[in-house]
Structures are given as structure tokens and as C-alpha cells.
Amino acid sequence: MAIQTPALNSFAAGELSPLLDGRTDLAKYYVGLKTLLNMIAYPTGGATRRGGFRFIAEVKNGYNTASAVRLVPFEFSTTQAYMLEVGDEYIRIMRDQGQILWTTDPNQSSHTFDTVQNWTDISIGAGQIGFNSASLALDVYAASNVASGWAEFQFANLASPEVVHRLTLENQNEATPIMAGVGDVRTINSASFDLSALAEQNGGTVTVDFDPNGATQIYVGLVNQNEGSATVDNVILRRKYYEISSPYISSQLFDIKYAQSADTMFKAHPSVHPQELTRTGHQAFSIADVPFISGVAAAGGDIFATDFPAVVSFFEGRSAWAATNNEPQAIWLSETTDIYDFSTGSNAASAIKATIRALKVNRIRWLIPLSDLLFGTTGGLWRIGATTTAEPVTPNNVSARQTESEEGSANIQAIGIKNGALFNQFHGQRLMRAQFTFTSAALSGAWEAEDLTILSDHIIGGDDNVATMIEMAWQQYPHRILWAVRSDGVLIGLTYNKAQDIVSWHRHLTGTEDNRASVESVAVIPGTQKDDVYVVVRRNVNGTIKRYIELLSDDRIRVITDGRLLDSYLDYVGDNDSSVIAVGGLDHLNGASVSISVDGATHPDRTVINNSVTLDNRASQVVVGIKYDSELETMRIEAGSELGSALGKVKRIGSAIILFYRSAGCQYGTEEDKLDTLAWRRTTDKMDAAPALVNEAIEVTMPGDWERAGRIIIKQSLPLPLTVLAIVPRVDTSED
Structure with missing residues (x-):
């Protein structure tokens, strides 16, 4: 009987391919994992639970055949970044982790009173409405608490009945509350105030949000059921969320390529004229055809008037467009002094057109500006640069060459990263890094493509090897993670640091095991304390499909x-x-079973009823949402044998020392269905407060019996933190 205590003190290789289960000859085997689910591998070697997903908003159209949306980052400056909800012929804008609301909607209806105007008096008993000439407002008066002053107005021909609206008004009388309601059902009397939304307030602004659900005739009711007058002014009905129209339909969204310079973003799609999205303020975005000019007389000088490019970028002060339907292998570079001007000539600043020559069709998929203009095609990697590397590109020295790599590209926008590019291989199941490799002996270099999924070849294709990557985004800070969405709705992450040889894949599922949600889009913008990762998630909430x-x-x-x-x-x-x-x-989770944490401790689950949950006791910090499991499972532990390899030999892991960092308990064991729970609370902890986080090595006795796999599982299913820095198991291996 042999006993060993190997130290598993790094998980920097992340989740490895099942095909490597026996490759104990690889160095990466000993820093890899069989499973890394809903956890992030740190570049320093440990692994931690990912944060939860915070609800921001439901997409405009909820969930239907036309409601698919794509998230697109718009980075105006280092301090002003926006996230765009690009949907079926519309764009909504998010900033500071929330949606931008209308303050001055061009479709709004407003009332500032100089007369009673068109408000109808339907008061009950000794109630009435009237014009207040002193304050130029509407008085809603009740002679007693059994009377009702009632004012009603019909907003006809609502311009956008498909979106959420907001009613605001001011009550100038602190002593008398006003009830305000809005809906598509006409009110009858105060006993049956059957409007879809209702709010009550004394002095100040009253706000009511409601969904017209397609109704164009909307009624607003103002009711005073207290003796005295409520004095109302500035009644405004507007769309709630700021949005602009867009030419893209739902089926085109994930084929859009984009590039941005300051407050201007160019968008390209093979079926839509190139678009220019500009911003001059938080509620001042606009999108229109790019106003190209050139020496071509046809179509007013617009060289893309009828043949639209599919790819766009910028390079050396020029705008770069590529891959029209008729010329899929061509690239157009604008003048250096005017990114809209494509007038060709022999001057150094003149526009340039270059067409790659290859033995087969090489449709251009993406452009990334590096020292050269690197671009991926369906057949390989190419570059455009000057014939002399020290010079900028001009019409007289431009050179388009294929690199040494023949890895084709899928139709996904690549990501430029530290003198290289990350791109999805042609078949959609490999992530490649294009990089320039310099050979000092030869005093030359070449562009090459490295497969970053070679040790985790299951991570994109999934268990059945049919999934593909559909979108990706780079989170620079804090951990340098590439986030990507698979076609089956799984979110995957890659902790990547080439200088430290960190290539660590992890998978992320949301929703419960019997009600799994699907991630459909991902994008990143700079935040205050980190780069913010936004996702679109399709969830089943109490039997209704939602997109959030x-x-x-x-x-x-x-x-x-x-x-x-x-x-x-x-x-x-x-x-x-x-x-x-x-x-x-909690409207977005109404009817759903939710988990809760209160002041850092767990709380019994609840079902959301009438958009709220009630706690057992009062709490100052409450988090309500859907639980998820986080799990780390090691590879087969190769230790404990004195006669060669321990692979496949009968062994028992009797105990293990687990080094935690800022953690609050976990489950552990060697088999999924036989996990023990590490008690987080100790007898010395106060019962009226959550215990402190654990920062220490804890020895645990492992459940389970003799078996051949020899793995360790650490899991957290409660809404509590878990970070594992190292595991030191005691492995008994039988030599029989």
C-alpha cells in the first residue's frame, strides 16, 4: 500500500478535454481540471465562483420570433461607454448599468394648464375639477372624504403602443394626496378604479409605468378622495426607454460588423447600405447611410450604392471596407484626410483598392488593424501593408499577401489583442490566435495561427460536438477573459495571458438543472471598477419565455x-x-421560485408573488435571484503508486487539505452523489450575524470508498462565495 500527498496548487490550465484523461505525461494535466463550471480560473492559479448576473431590463419585444437582440458596445471615451440593445429595426441605449430613459420624447403628450383644457370631470358626490388661475394648474377637489374629485383624459392615437410608457405629473399640494392611473380601460367610478397601473403620492412627482400592449387609446385618471384640493401640473405621457430606429431586422443582427472612432461607429452588413451611428449626447444618437464620396459619377459618388461591404475597420487614418457581394476578396481604403472619400489617385493620401489573388474563393470575414492590416478569409490569414515596413500604406507601395497560416475564419468579428488577433476558425469550433513570430537567427518573421482550444477541444463543440461559437467579447480587467456564446446557449470563458502561458477555459450555465436558460449575446464595455460584461439571456419564468x-x-x-x-x-x-x-x-421573476441571501447569510427559498417576496426577518442587505451551482472537479490524481503510474489503479482519497480564500463553506467528495458539507458557521460565531469569510487551509475527511477514478469534487450550491487556491489529498493506492 502506497500513500502520497500531492499538491494541486494551480488550476491554470482550466477545463481539459476528455481525450486528455489519461495524458499524465503532459505538464498541463497537473494544472488542469475535468470540470470548471460557473467558476473562473485566476491567472495566479486559483479558481473562484463567477459573480451572479444582475437583471438590467427585458428586451423591447419580450420573446417572439422578431425579438432576438444583439449587444454592441459603443465606447465614446474612457469615461463614457454605452451598451446598445440592437433589435428588430430599433436600438436602445444603456449607460451606467441601466437603460437610458426619455426626458424629452418627440412622441410625448404633455399638459401644462392655462385652462382645464380637454380633461373630463367625472367626479363622484361633492367633488369637482377646475382651473387654478393662481398656480396655473388643475385642481382636483373633494368636499369630504366620502366624495371623489375625478379628472379623466383620453390620449388618442398613441404613436408607439408596443413599448412601455411612463406617466409623470406634479402634485403641488403636500396636504392632499393624488391617485394617478393609466390604462386602456376607461374608468367608471372610484369604487372600480380598473386601470392597469396606479400610484398615490402627496406633494411631489408621481410616476406610473405601464405597457399599452398595443392599445392606441389610453385613459389617464386623477383621483382625490380626501377633503381638499390636489393641485396638478405638468402631466406628461412619454415612452419610457430612449430608442432610435434602425435598418437592421432581427435575422441580420449577428452578421453585422462594426468599427468605431470616437463618437462615430461604422456598421457593415452585406444586405444593408453601410450605416453610420453617431452620438452627440446621452439622448442624441442617430443612424444613417454613410455619406461616401468618390470620383465615381454613378450614384452620386457612392461606390457602395448597390453593392454593400460586409466588413469594416480603420487602418492608418483610413476607413477600411471589404467583401461586397460582387467582390468578396476586395478591400477599399479611404483617403487619409477624409474617411468618407474613396477617390483614387497616385498621391500618398489617395484612396486605395486592393484585391487578393488566390487559387480559390477567399471571402474576407474580418479586418484587424495591427502593424499590418490583418484580415481573415474563408481560406486563411492575409495582411495588407507597405512593401517597406517602415512606411505607411500608399497607392504606390500597397502589398496584399497571404501569411503562412491557412486557417480559415468563421463569420464572426475577430478581436485584436496585444499585437495579435483572436478569431474563430472556419468550422466554428476552434479559437485561434494570430500572432507575428520573429526569428532572430533569420532576422525575419511570419504571421502564424495558434490553436487555443487544442487541449480543450470539447469546450466549443460541447458534449455532442455540434455547437459552434456565435459571438465573443474581451474583458481586459480584472482577469483578462475572453467570453464567448455557443450556439446551444452555453457561455464559455477563456482566462488568457500569453506571457504567463495561461490558457484556461471554463463553462458557465445559468438557470436550474430542470429549467436551463440560454445565453444569446455577450458584449463588454469599461465600467467603474472593472470591465462590465453584459449578456442577453432567454429564460423560462413560470412557464413564460422571456429575454433579459x-x-x-x-x-x-x-x-x-x-x-x-x-x-x-x-x-x-x-x-x-x-x-x-x-x-x-421583482416583476421579471413573478411566479418563479427564487433563492435569497440576507445580510450575507442564506434564507429559505420563496416564490415571487405579486412581484415581491416576504422575508422571515428584517434585513438591511437582500439579494433575490435564481440559484446556480459552481463546481470544480480534478483530473484523475496521478499519485500514490510505487510501481509506476497510479492511473486506473484502485485507490482511496481518505482526506484532503483544502486551501480556501474568502470563502463560506462548500460541498466536497470524490463522487457527485456522495458529497459532504463543510460547515461554515462555527460554535463560536454569533447567531445574529453572518460568520466571517474563511481564509485558511482546512482538512476534511473525504466520503467515498475505494475506486479507480481518484478525483476530488468541490461544489457550492448556496449563494455564498467560494475560492479554492490549492488541494492536498491523501491518496492510498493499492498495488494489487
Whole structure:
């Protein structure tokens, strides 16, 4: 009987391919994992639970055949970044982790009173409405508490009945509350106030949000059921969320390529004239055809008037367009002094057209500006540069060459990253890095493509090897992670640092095992404390399919109350003087079973009823959302044998020392259905507060018996943090 205690102190290779299960001869085997689910591999070697996804908004059209949306980042500056919800012929804008709301909607209807105007008096008993000449407002008067002053107005021909609207008004009388309601059903009397939305407030602004559900005739009712007058002014009905029209339909969204310079973004699609999205303010975005000019007289000088490019970028001060339907192997570079001008000539600043020559069709898929203009085609990697490397590209020295790599590209926008590019291989199941390799002996170099999925070849294709990558985004800070969406709705991540040889894949599922959700889009913009990762998620909520925009929360947890470890969550953050017994605003999870954390501790699950949940006790910090499991499973532990390899030999892991960092318990074991729970709370901890996070090595006795696999599983199913830095198992191996 041989006993060993190997140290598993790095998981930097991430989740490895099942085909490597026996490759104990590889160095990466000993820093790899069989499973890394809903956890992130740190570049330093440990692994931590990902943060939960915070609910931001439901997409405009909910869920139907035309409701698919794509997220597109718009980075105006280092301090002003927007996330675009690009849907079926519309674009909505998000900033500072929330949707931008209309303040001045061109479609709005408003009332500032100089007369009663068209408001109808349907008061009950000794109630009435009238014009207040002193304050130029509408008085809604009741002679007693049994009377009702009632004013009604019909908004006819609502311009956008398919979107959520917001009603706001001012009540100038602090002493008398006003009830305001809006809906598509006409009110009858105060006893049957059957409007779809209702709010009551004394002095100040009253806000009511409602969904017309396609109705164009909308009624607004103002009711005072208290003795005295409520004095109302500035009644405004507007669309709630700021949006602009777009020429792209739902089926075209994921074929859009884009490139941005300051406040201008160019968009390219083979079926739509190139578009220019510009911004001059938070509610001042516009999109229109790019106003090209050139020496070509046809179509007013627009060289793309009828043949639209599919790819766009910028290079050396020029705009770059490529791959029209009629010329899929051509690239056009604008003048250096005017990115709209494609007038060709012999001057150094003149526009350039280059067509690659190959033995087979090489449709251009993407362009990335590096030292050369690197571009991927269906048949390989190419570059455009000057014939002399020290010079900029001009019409007289431009050179288009195929690189040494023959890896074709899928139709996904590549990502430029530190003198290279990450791109999806032609068949959609490999991630490649294009990089320039310099050979000092030969005093020359070449562009080459490296397969970053070679040790994790299952990560994109999935268990049945049919999934493909459909979109990806780069999160520079804090961990350097490439996020990608698979065609089967699984989100995958790659912690990547070439200088440290870190290539670590991880998978992320959201929703419960019997009600799995699907991620459909991902994008990243700079945030305040990290780069913000946004996703579009399709969820089944109480039998109804919904599409939500959600934001990945920070996994860097300092204290227990920092944790946001539930999906589609909303939170309440107060203090000891502002605790709550109920949490509302959970419309997006109405009817669903949810998990809850209160002041850093777990709470029994609840079902959301009437958009809220009630707690057992008051709490100052509450997080409500959908639970998810995080799991780390090691490879077969190759240790414990004195007669060669321990692979496949009967062994038992009797105990293990687990080094935790800022963690709050876990489940552990050697078999999925035989896990023990590590107690987080100790007898010395106070019962009225959550215990402190664990930062220590803890020895545990492993459940399970003798078997041949020899793996260790560490799992967290509660909304609590978990970070594992190292595992030291005691392995008993039988030599019989």
C-alpha cells in the first residue's frame, strides 16, 4: 500500500478535454481540471465562483420570433461607454448599468394648464375639477372624504403602443394626496378604479409605468378622495426607454460588423447600405447611410450604392471596407484626410483598392488593424501593408499577401489583442490566435495561427460536438477573459495571458438543472471598477419565455455582504436604520421560485408573488435571484503508486487539505452523489450575524470508498462565495 500527498496548487490550465484523461505525461494535466463550471480560473492559479448576473431590463419585444437582440458596445471615451440593445429595426441605449430613459420624447403628450383644457370631470358626490388661475394648474377637489374629485383624459392615437410608457405629473399640494392611473380601460367610478397601473403620492412627482400592449387609446385618471384640493401640473405621457430606429431586422443582427472612432461607429452588413451611428449626447444618437464620396459619377459618388461591404475597420487614418457581394476578396481604403472619400489617385493620401489573388474563393470575414492590416478569409490569414515596413500604406507601395497560416475564419468579428488577433476558425469550433513570430537567427518573421482550444477541444463543440461559437467579447480587467456564446446557449470563458502561458477555459450555465436558460449575446464595455460584461439571456419564468439583459457582477468579494451570487438578481442595500421585511420590484421573476441571501447569510427559498417576496426577518442587505451551482472537479490524481503510474489503479482519497480564500463553506467528495458539507458557521460565531469569510487551509475527511477514478469534487450550491487556491489529498493506492 502506497500513500502520497500531492499538491494541486494551480488550476491554470482550466477545463481539459476528455481525450486528455489519461495524458499524465503532459505538464498541463497537473494544472488542469475535468470540470470548471460557473467558476473562473485566476491567472495566479486559483479558481473562484463567477459573480451572479444582475437583471438590467427585458428586451423591447419580450420573446417572439422578431425579438432576438444583439449587444454592441459603443465606447465614446474612457469615461463614457454605452451598451446598445440592437433589435428588430430599433436600438436602445444603456449607460451606467441601466437603460437610458426619455426626458424629452418627440412622441410625448404633455399638459401644462392655462385652462382645464380637454380633461373630463367625472367626479363622484361633492367633488369637482377646475382651473387654478393662481398656480396655473388643475385642481382636483373633494368636499369630504366620502366624495371623489375625478379628472379623466383620453390620449388618442398613441404613436408607439408596443413599448412601455411612463406617466409623470406634479402634485403641488403636500396636504392632499393624488391617485394617478393609466390604462386602456376607461374608468367608471372610484369604487372600480380598473386601470392597469396606479400610484398615490402627496406633494411631489408621481410616476406610473405601464405597457399599452398595443392599445392606441389610453385613459389617464386623477383621483382625490380626501377633503381638499390636489393641485396638478405638468402631466406628461412619454415612452419610457430612449430608442432610435434602425435598418437592421432581427435575422441580420449577428452578421453585422462594426468599427468605431470616437463618437462615430461604422456598421457593415452585406444586405444593408453601410450605416453610420453617431452620438452627440446621452439622448442624441442617430443612424444613417454613410455619406461616401468618390470620383465615381454613378450614384452620386457612392461606390457602395448597390453593392454593400460586409466588413469594416480603420487602418492608418483610413476607413477600411471589404467583401461586397460582387467582390468578396476586395478591400477599399479611404483617403487619409477624409474617411468618407474613396477617390483614387497616385498621391500618398489617395484612396486605395486592393484585391487578393488566390487559387480559390477567399471571402474576407474580418479586418484587424495591427502593424499590418490583418484580415481573415474563408481560406486563411492575409495582411495588407507597405512593401517597406517602415512606411505607411500608399497607392504606390500597397502589398496584399497571404501569411503562412491557412486557417480559415468563421463569420464572426475577430478581436485584436496585444499585437495579435483572436478569431474563430472556419468550422466554428476552434479559437485561434494570430500572432507575428520573429526569428532572430533569420532576422525575419511570419504571421502564424495558434490553436487555443487544442487541449480543450470539447469546450466549443460541447458534449455532442455540434455547437459552434456565435459571438465573443474581451474583458481586459480584472482577469483578462475572453467570453464567448455557443450556439446551444452555453457561455464559455477563456482566462488568457500569453506571457504567463495561461490558457484556461471554463463553462458557465445559468438557470436550474430542470429549467436551463440560454445565453444569446455577450458584449463588454469599461465600467467603474472593472470591465462590465453584459449578456442577453432567454429564460423560462413560470412557464413564460422571456429575454433579459443582465450584467455579470464582480467576483472579487472582500466581505460576505459583497456577494451577488444569484442570477437575474435584484438587490436591496440599506443599513441598520433602513431594513426591510419585503422586497418588491421583482416583476421579471413573478411566479418563479427564487433563492435569497440576507445580510450575507442564506434564507429559505420563496416564490415571487405579486412581484415581491416576504422575508422571515428584517434585513438591511437582500439579494433575490435564481440559484446556480459552481463546481470544480480534478483530473484523475496521478499519485500514490510505487510501481509506476497510479492511473486506473484502485485507490482511496481518505482526506484532503483544502486551501480556501474568502470563502463560506462548500460541498466536497470524490463522487457527485456522495458529497459532504463543510460547515461554515462555527460554535463560536454569533447567531445574529453572518460568520466571517474563511481564509485558511482546512482538512476534511473525504466520503467515498475505494475506486479507480481518484478525483476530488468541490461544489457550492448556496449563494455564498467560494475560492479554492490549492488541494492536498491523501491518496492510498493499492498495488494489487
